[in-house]
Ligand SMILES: Nc1nc(C(F)(F)F)ncc1COP(=O)(O)OP(=O)(O)O
C-alpha cells in the first residue's frame with residue numbers, strides 16, 4: 231500500500247505510453263524517460279497497431295522489469311486481468327472501463343487511478359475509494375482518438391474549489407510551456423505521452439519537463 235504523500239510525489243512526472251506511441255523500441259524509450267526523471271509509468275497499449283494477447287503481456291513484463299530495476303511504480307491502463315497477471319503496482323480506469331468497486335475487489339490495496347472530467351465524476355471516484363484522479367484533457371491531445379474536448383486548467387481549479395483533495399494528475403496535450411500551469415491550478419503532477427514518447431530524445435524531453443515543474 232503506497233502512502234498518499236508518496237503517491238503525490240510519484241504523480242509529479244507521470245509517463246504513459248505503449249508501442250504505438252514510440253518511434254523506437256519502447257524498452258529504450260522507457261529506460262531513457264526514467265533516466266530523464268519520470269516518477270511513475272503507465273503501460274497503455276492502445277490505438278492503431280497496439281499489441282494484443284501474449285505479445286502485449288510480453289512487452290508489459292519487459293517494461294515492468296525496467297520500472298522495477300529503477301524503483302518506479304508500474305501501472306497498467308484498462309486491462310485489469312493483465313494487471314493481476316503481472317501483479318502490477320496498480321491500474322488506471324476511465325469512466326467507460328470496469329467499475330471502480332469491482333476493480334478494487336480484484337486488486338485489493340493496489341493503486342487505482344480514475345479518469346474524471348467533471349467535479350461530479352471526481353466526487354464519485356473519491357467516494358468509491360480511488361487513490362488518484364486523472365483529470366483532463368486539459369489541452370487538445372492527439373494521443374487519444376476518442377478524447378473529449380479540452381477543458382483548460384479551470385477543470386482542476388474547480389475540483390479543488392469544490393473540496394476535492396485526492397491526488398490529481400493533469401492529462402491531455404501537456405508539454406513544454408504549459409506544464410507549470412497545470413501544477414499552479416492545483417494538480418500534484420502532469421502525465422504525458424507524446425511530449426516524451428514522441429520526442430527525439432526521451433531523456434532530454436523528460437529532464438526538460440522535470441525542470442519546468444520545479
Ligand atoms: N489513461 C489515462 N491515464 C490517466 C492518468 F491519470 F494516469 F494520467 N488519466 C486519464 C487517462 C484516460 O483514461 P480513459 O478515459 O480510460 O481513456 P484511455 O483508456 O483511452 O486512456
Ligand SMILES: [Mg+2]
Pocket residue numbers: 307308322323324327
Ligand atoms: Mg481506459
